[in-house]
Amino acid sequence: MEVELNSLISHFSNSLFKVKGVYHYTINPGTFHSQKTAPFPGFIFPLGGHARFNFNGSLYQVFPGRIIHGGAEMLLEKKVSKFQRWEYISVLYDIKDTLADGICLTESHFEISVGKNSKLSELLYKLWRTYQKPGPFPAFQTETLFRCVLEELFISSRGFNSEDSQVLFEEIVSYIHEHYMDSLSVRALAEQSGANENRLYYIFNKYSGMGPGDYLTTYRLNRAKELLVTENTPVGIIAKSVGYPDPLYFSRIFSKKFGLPPSGFREKFRNNPYNIQDCTIPT
Incomplete structure (x- = not known):
């Protein structure tokens, strides 16, 4: 699903939220797991590897530079690429959604592209280490650091997405022009580019006036x-x-x-x- 970045920023600025958990995971290649998500919404920050997430039937290709937000108590299937381990940090939080802007993060899943960002990775590791410490002061630091993570996330996404759509469109078009004789599909194009199918439809309609499947057929x-x-x-x-x-x-x-x-x-x-x-x- 799509969430407009400025609306998301505004929603966080007008809502009360609190960190409920910060976890660091490393999962072996080829692992498949199906589960219900936690009773809180959260962000998944990839650190290494590649995985495919399925939130209630919506597919996401997940790798460093692409952050996933998941809602509370959603059906989630995770399939890790067979080539390397999948590493990520997840941050769960509780939020009092205002609903005045039509956004309910406890029921929302979406992706945010930020590209490679060493500062964001450093903040995430610091947040994770701080969350492990007992006492009121580390708890206070955890809340502060999470807001720093969100700030860096939003700044990076605003800078990345201004050119990201055009670049991605050009890359996929170039791939089609070179491989149109092969057995291609919209799903294959999405997997090859690391984008989900919904985003491909949006980008192709924006820049070519037709979906990726129609573009391939026409070419x-x-x-x-x-x-x-x-x-x-x-x-x-x-x-x-x-x-x-x-x-x-x-x-x-x-x-x-x-x-x-x-x-x-x-x-x-x-x-x-x-x-x-x-x-x-x-x-």
């Missing part, structure tokens, strides 16, 4: 058009070369897009290729 079909009028290769081979191993399916979506089957398109435009117009997509 493939545009390349197929070029091959149909410049080569004598059979339609089935062309279909496979642009990512469609099933020639009947290729013919169906080609006809739906351009109003002609591939063979008819080749016959009409082979001797007049300059009349062909690509479907408009950023290139």
Whole structure:
């Protein structure tokens, strides 16, 4: 789900909240675990490795530089990458949500991208160590440090996200242009880029006016058009070369897009290729 950063900042500034737990975990590669989250909302700060989280059916790719917020008593599935250990610090907190702004953090899960931030990591380790200490003064320091962590989180996110969406879009588009002939899907693109599928839909609609699946299809079909009028290769081979191993399916979506089957398109435009117009997509 999406939470606008300034609204989140405003919500914290107008709410009473208190740290309920700070925990440091290291989990072995390939581990899968399903659980209900704690009775408090919290942030998950990745320190190393890569994991996939599923909050009530919403997928998140989690790695250093991408912070996840989870609500209270939610169904959570965690799958750690098989290549390295997964390390993170979680901070649970209790909050008296005002609800006046429509945000209820006890029922919200979302991600915040901050990029690599050594200062944030240092604050998190200090917060974790301080939380372990007994006495009223460490308890006071814990509350202060958590607010410092939130401040650094918000500052980093504001700086990171101003260029992040455009950069991510360009990276995925470049990947599509190089691998369109492979077996790609929106999920595969999301996993390859480390973004969740909802964010991909948002970014592609913002910069191309279509979803990532439609972009991939349009790019493939545009390349197929070029091959149909410049080569004598059979339609089935062309279909496979642009990512469609099933020639009947290729013919169906080609006809739906351009109003002609591939063979008819080749016959009409082979001797007049300059009349062909690509479907408009950023290139």
